[in-house]
Amino acid sequence: MLSRTADHLFWMSRYTERAENTARMLDVNYQTSLLPQSTAVAQVGWQGLLSISELSSAYEGKYGAINARDVMDFMVRDEKNSSSIISCLKNARENARAVRGTLTTEVWETQNQTYLEIFRMLRNGEFERDPGQFFEWVKFRSHLSRGVTVGTMLQDEALHFMRLGTFLERADNTARLVDVKFHAVQSDFYGAASEKDQEYDFYHWSAILRSVSAFEIYRRVYRNVIKPERVAELLILRADMPRSLAASLQEVVNNLKLVTDDSTCETVRRAGKLSADLQYARIDEILATGLHAYLTQFLDRVNELGAYISRDFLVPATS
Amino acid sequence: MSGAKFDEMNAGDASVRAHYQSYQRWLERQPDAVMQARRAEAEMIFRRVGITFAVYGDKDDGNSETGGTERLIPFDLIPRIIPAHEWDSMERGLVQRVTALNRFIHDVYHDQEIIKAGVIPAEQIFQNAQFRPEMMGVDVPGNIYSHISGIDIVRAPNAQGEGEYYVLEDNLRVPSGVSYMLEDRKMMMRLFPDLFSQNRVAPVAHYPDLLLETLRDNSPAHRAEPTVVVLTPGMYNSAYFEHAFLAQQMGVELVEGQDLFVKDNFVYMRTTRGPKRVDVIYRRVDDDFLDPLAFRPTSTLGCAGLLNVYRSGNVALCNAIGTGVADDKSIYPYVPKMIEFYLGEKPILKNVPTYMCRNPDDLAYTLANMKDLVVKEVHGAGGYGMLVGPASTNAEIEDFRKAVQANPAGYIAQPTLSLSTCPTYVDSGIAPRHIDLRPFVLSGKTVQMVPGGLTRVALKDGSLVVNSSQGGGTKDTWVLEDDNYATGQSQTQSQSGQSQSQSQGGTK
Numbered sequence: 001m002l003s004r005t006a007d008h009l010f011w012m013s014r015y016t017e018r019a020e021n022t023a024r025m026l027d028v029n030y031q032t033s034l035l036p037q038s039t040a041v042a043q044v045g046w047q048g049l050l051s052i053s054e055l056s057s058a059y060e061g062k063y064g065a066i067n068a069r070d071v072m073d074f075m076v077r078d079e080k081n082s083s084s085i086i087s088c089l090k091n092a093r094e095n096a097r098a099v100r101g102t103l104t105t106e107v108w109e110t111q112n113q114t115y116l117e118i119f120r121m122l123r124n125g126e127f128e129r130d131p132g133q134f135f136e137w138v139k140f141r142s143h144l145s146r147g148v149t150v151g152t153m154l155q156d157e158a159l160h161f162m163r164l165g166t167f168l169e170r171a172d173n174t175a176r177l178v179d180v181k182f183h184a185v186q187s188d189f190y191g192a193a194s195e196k197d198q199e200y201d202f203y204h205w206s207a208i209l210r211s212v213s214a215f216e217i218y219r220r221v222y223r224n225v226i227k228p229e230r231v232a233e234l235l236i237l238r239a240d241m242p243r244s245l246a247a248s249l250q251e252v253v254n255n256l257k258l259v260t261d262d263s264t265c266e267t268v269r270r271a272g273k274l275s276a277d278l279q280y281a282r283i284d285e286i287l288a289t290g291l292h293a294y295l296t297q298f299l300d301r302v303n304e305l306g307a308y309i310s311r312d313f314l315v316p317a318t319s
Numbered sequence: 320m321s322g323a324k325f326d327e328m329n330a331g332d333a334s335v336r337a338h339y340q341s342y343q344r345w346l347e348r349q350p351d352a353v354m355q356a357r358r359a360e361a362e363m364i365f366r367r368v369g370i371t372f373a374v375y376g377d378k379d380d381g382n383s384e385t386g387g388t389e390r391l392i393p394f395d396l397i398p399r400i401i402p403a404h405e406w407d408s409m410e411r412g413l414v415q416r417v418t419a420l421n422r423f424i425h426d427v428y429h430d431q432e433i434i435k436a437g438v439i440p441a442e443q444i445f446q447n448a449q450f451r452p453e454m455m456g457v458d459v460p461g462n463i464y465s466h467i468s469g470i471d472i473v474r475a476p477n478a479q480g481e482g483e484y485y486v487l488e489d490n491l492r493v494p495s496g497v498s499y500m501l502e503d504r505k506m507m508m509r510l511f512p513d514l515f516s517q518n519r520v521a522p523v524a525h526y527p528d529l530l531l532e533t534l535r536d537n538s539p540a541h542r543a544e545p546t547v548v549v550l551t552p553g554m555y556n557s558a559y560f561e562h563a564f565l566a567q568q569m570g571v572e573l574v575e576g577q578d579l580f581v582k583d584n585f586v587y588m589r590t591t592r593g594p595k596r597v598d599v600i601y602r603r604v605d606d607d608f609l610d611p612l613a614f615r616p617t618s619t620l621g622c623a624g625l626l627n628v629y630r631s632g633n634v635a636l637c638n639a640i641g642t643g644v645a646d647d648k649s650i651y652p653y654v655p656k657m658i659e660f661y662l663g664e665k666p667i668l669k670n671v672p673t674y675m676c677r678n679p680d681d682l683a684y685t686l687a688n689m690k691d692l693v694v695k696e697v698h699g700a701g702g703y704g705m706l707v708g709p710a711s712t713n714a715e716i717e718d719f720r721k722a723v724q725a726n727p728a729g730y731i732a733q734p735t736l737s738l739s740t741c742p743t744y745v746d747s748g749i750a751p752r753h754i755d756l757r758p759f760v761l762s763g764k765t766v767q768m769v770p771g772g773l774t775r776v777a778l779k780d781g782s783l784v785v786n787s788s789q790g791g792g793t794k795d796t797w798v799l800e801d802d803n804y805a806t807g808q809s810q811t812q813s814q815s816g817q818s819q820s821q822s823q824g825g826t827k
Binding site: 001002003004005006094097098099100101102105108109112113116157161259261313314316 | 366367368369553554563564566567572573574575577578588589590591592
């Protein structure tokens with residue numbers, strides 16, 4: 001397959017996944033902001049959201065002080081913000097359009113329809129009317145996009161590069177989400193002091209779980225009260241939790257192996273090592289060395305891996 | 320313009336022509352609301368499928384939904400119908416014409432017999448900007464240059480008021496529009512399946528197969544499995560949808576210039592598994608942009624070194640470089656003579672009578688009759704650089720007159736044909752609008768085509784300009800498979816009432 005085609009497919013999936021995860025993060029913030037908490041706490045939530053996307057200064061330059069309405073506008077409909085949901089969906093569609101001949105009709109039409117719909121919805125004020133409903137819609141379109149991909153594409157390189165993009169992006173996004181949400185908790189990791197804070201903690205952690213569709217999964221896996229270290233374990237190390245770092249990296253490795261016949265390839269080695277590190281890690285060890293440091297390093301390694309994939313497959317050096 | 324008119328569906332005496340009668344009876348039964356709903360549905364589907372084109376120099380059409388540069392080509396619900404006997408003759412005429420044009424291009428770049436015989440003046444060829452000296456003496460597979468030819472055909476009433484077909488223009492470089500022919504048919508079958516069970520409409524969906532066969536026929540080396548690619552200028556080109564569509568339908572790669580490179584006198588594409596050799600390039604990029612080393616040095620749309628590989632016979636280009644020398648408006652008047660010269664046959668398809676302003680007599684006639692003529696720049700395309708006398712103001716005519724006087728050889732003139740009309744949906748209901756037809760002729764080991772072609776329709780009342788860049792639309796084009804039209808009652812598949820459940824088990 002053409003390197004350029006693979007590049008477009010890879011990025012089409014990354015942008016689709018990014019739009020979904022941005023919607024998830026906005027949704028969890030929006031839902032928690034409805035809880036009876038101080039403005040300061042809500043503020044911290046929105047600030048965190050901007051900082052994990054590395055967008056704090058871009059936001060402040062444009063809007064100044066942080067408030068929910070502006071942050072949501074910035075992250076949803078601001079076409080100047082390349083990480084906003086509308087920019088992601090637009091970029092996903094532009095990448096799809098560049099290789100529409102490689103996609104099945106259903107995959108292309110799903111991308112194109114999503115793009116046409118979001119402009120219509122934003123124009124009609126559907127986002128303002130019900131943000132929760134809007135975020136649901138973004139998630140649903142991403143589910144649809146993934147489903148129609150797996151359900152209709154030939155299982156060849158095109159599909160593998162699309163899957164590669166999906167899971168690399170997901171690993172990145174989940175790591176950022178975990179990082180900011182654990183960072184946001186000022187109190188000691190092992191339990192809040194007052195009863196009221198404990199209650200707040202419950203809502204905090206359950207919102208995080210819900211944002212990655214893991215609330216019910218948590219209950220099934222642990223059959224126990226919600227504790228932050230278990231939440232961390234679930235989202236980082238559980239290979240059977242579909243949005244965890246371990247599961248995402250496993251898929252990255254699987255799909256990388258399918259697009260290369262060179263087993264000594266450095267890209268594959270790095271991906272395999274990163275995946276193995278997750279596979280054999282323990283949550284108490286990670287927490288002992290510091291979660292934030294661990295995740296920062298993880299994000300660097302994912303970033304590097306993306307550069308290697310690009311160099312080996314997507315934008316090879318000229319002949 | 321003569322007062323005579325010719326409508327494809329309605330004869331002058333208010334009767335419906337035989338080949339339209341079955342359709343007419345069907346149309347009468349359709350409630351207006353249903354047809355309007357179908358129109359809306361068609362537009363919605365075209366937008367969702369992304370069958371759009373970009374407009375040059377029109378950055379903002381006020382439609383933020385599509386980023387501003389993508390437009391739909393309006394699709395009209397009423398088909399243009401061609402009876403079998405008319406198509407048979409047209410098809411023979413097209414094979415003949417395209418065969419002669421290919422012989423001509425080969426001759427131009429080899430022995431130039433036609434010039435030696437004095438049929439075409441030498442300067443008409445050598446002073447033509449489309450003549451490519453780089454192609455002199457280069458042998459191409461099968462001596463075929465124009466593998467994909469779009470021949471524009473119009474119909475106008477003759478003295479007896481009968482419709483007469485004329486070739487208006489040959490397009491031998493990178494003719495476009497075939498995807499609309501295919502998508503229009505798909506749309507019609509989706510919206511009105513019953514029409515196709517009532518009428519025997521010749522299918523067109525196998526065009527990509529014929530195209531692939533043609534491209535493979537032209538593979539250079541004796542490669543058992545030639546690698547064919549479609550070369551596009553990229554997704555911002557007005558015909559990008561078509562490039563992507565054809566590549567997908569043929570199952571070949573859609574490449575851009577940046578995906579190709581030349582090494583050791585072969586062309587390769589960059590793939591995820593290293594370089595892969597390319598044998599046949601169906602290029603949708605103009606000659607000028609194909610190779611920055613040979614042509615326009617600033618072009619990033621082509622591939623450096625491509626011309627040398629091509630001249631060595633290590634890659635095939637479809638269409639060949641230099642075909643423009645044969646589809647230029649200054650060469651057009653000679654095509655009937657070419658047919659006689661190369662094939663020894665009488666032309667089956669007529670040319671529109673043409674005044675070549677390079678001849679003093681023709682120039683004088685043109686200048687004296689500009690109000691009644693269509694005057695065209697010989698290198699113009701897409702409906703630009705053209706004056707339609709009867710539809711122009713005096714000021715426009717005077718401007719054009721000056722241009723013609725300044726450079727007579729740059730212009731030809733033709734009588735304003737009263738293009739045939741076809742009933743078409745417009746805001747006020749159904750009204751006659753002018754149409755043309757572009758069949759796509761494929762030349763490989765044989766010359767072949769799918770029945771019909773792309774019918775374009777000028778949606779503005781009285782307009783003769785059908786180009787999509789100037790507000791034209793398209794129609795599905797039906798070639799009926801036999802002349803025994805379904806003039807009797809159409810058969811209906813009356814199966815209603817039949818139980819759908821063959822056996823639901825469980826019954827006693």
